Amino acid sequence: MSAIIETLENLERKIVVAVKWSDVNAEFDKRLKQTAKKARIDGFRPGHAPLKMVAQMYGASIQNDVLNDLAQAAFNKEIVEQQVRIADLLRVEAVENAEQDAEEFKAAFIFEVLPEVQLADLSALNIEKAVATVGDAEVEQTIEILRKQRTRYNRVEREAQNEDRVIIDFEGKIDGVAFDGGTSQNYPFVLGQGQMLPEFEAGIIGLKEGESKDVEVTFPEDYHGTDVADKTAVFTITVRNVAAAELPEVDEQFAKALGIADGDVAKMREEVKKNVSREVKRRTDSQNVSAVMAALREAHTFDLPRSLVNEEAGRLAEEMKQNFVQQGLDAKDLQLPLDMFVERAEERVKLGLILPILVEENKLQPSDEQIKAIVNEFAESYEDPQEVIDWYFADRQRLNGPMNLALEANVVDFVLSKAQVTEKTLSFDDVMAAQ
Structure with missing residues (x-):
């Protein structure tokens, strides 16, 4: 008979598992004999000390390990059989009034479960999509900036x-x-x-x-x-x-200074347009990712596992400390209050619960072709693109970044295809000023 899972508050649950003392004692005897074979006790050769003496020295520790291991195994069995989706195990407590000489040892496991997430109706979402174009005027504006830099x-x-x-x-x-x-x-x-x-x-x-x-x-x-x-x-x-x-003239020398080997000004303008278009796309894509993710968060309401939020807040705090260190600050002993990061942590955890379901239900996993296209795009800005491509594909783990970007793009495109979308045309200055 399965153990009863008790609901505490929010996503906290409690389950009491029982382990027969006969099983505990059998496992204890087994481990005691294994310990005796290796035990080093003064006055005896290794493995030859009396079992009673080994029990006096190591018995308490062995029994504690046995109780923990068997109780944990019983807990894991219940979780699997009852198909419980655990977020985190919070603590284990002794069961009050459990007699030492009873037939069973009982332990209470308190844990958090993952919430049941039902995907919202995406067609009800209202999302403002940023769009921008790069034409001759934007190219000239960029060239003027490049001139001023020189x-x-x-x-x-x-x-x-x-x-x-x-x-x-x-x-x-x-x-x-x-x-x-x-x-x-x-x-x-x-x-x-x-x-x-x-x-x-x-x-x-x-x-x-x-x-x-x-x-x-x-x-x-x-x-x-x-x-x-x-x-x-x-x-x-x-x-x-x-x-x-x-300011330098826009001539052959200027083009060469920008990396155009033959100094062709027309080629330089095309290269500037390509680079600016890539940057504008990157920035508008970033704004649209933020808009889609915000819409998804707002459309879903469910309790968040506090253990996951606290863990994510701790990770964000550690990231900030590492940033301080990279800036030359002595931050290794800096204690940042987790309250500073809770709101952002909640946003991340919430998306972390929504997105896997959205991806799975709608088959949004990226294809190899998508991942390769992103790698090729990365490589374009390097002197030897093929060297960069080879580097990525030499180690599968290096493809995690491009894979996540492709997955993110699939999610954004899918949500925008279902939602009510209003396009907002941004000026070149607005796009480049955005953080």
Whole structure:
């Protein structure tokens, strides 16, 4: 007769299993004899100590192991026979009033089960799908960015103006007293890019190399330097150098600098378009993945196993610590509160319960051709694409990343094909500004 599974709260369950003492004693005797054969006890050759002495030294430990093992085996048997989907075993408790001389040893197993997930009606989902196009204007905008990245600055003797790079000395005082961070020498920056406060930059425009000027600047209330926030300072500024920006021409040399061996400008534009299109697709795809996953989470309501949420929160905390370490911070002893990660952990756990069912019921597993296509796409941006492809396929585990991306794409495409979708056309700037 199967043991009764008791419902506690939410997804917690309890089952009491029983093991016959006769089975416990038989297994105990068996293990005691096995231990005796190897036991090293002073005054006796290995394996020749009296069984009673071995029992005195190791008996308690052996019995504890036997009770744990047989109770666990009984629990596992019940779980299999009753087809229970366990999320995690929380604890094992002694059963009160279980007499030592009774026929059975009893133990209570408290565990969490996985929730029953019924897939929502996907046709009822409302999803906003991001779309964007890459045309000549976007290509030209990108080329202009690439030109600015290769800007050269040439010294000029005229007055400073926006887009010039200036090198200055400055000293700031509040009520006639210098303050921390308010003084610098040979400080370079480009006018008109918002690197300095507007009043500060405005005071420099019109000055020539060697000229000085006192400029009054009021710091904003939310200025990051709390000691000077909402205060007015007078900066004495001396211009040491004024340099005008010179952007490279879009010519053969520029094309070669971008990796076009023969310097063909038309080829360069095609290459820029291909790269920008790939990046725009990657970013819009990322937004659409987020939109689909959010819609799936919102459409399903069920209890989450707290053990899985806590485990995922711990994993996220560890990831953040590793990120800190990679940034050069000493974070090995940092204790991050798990509450910081619970919400995100709940989102991950919920999707982790929904997606396998969605994939299985709708046969969304990726094909070998899909995985290979993603690997080929990865390889395109490398100097030797075939070398990259060979590297991936040399070890099946390396294909886990491309396989997961293909699976994710299948899920997104399937959900969008069923849901009520509204397309939102994004500008190139919006796409590139998205995190």
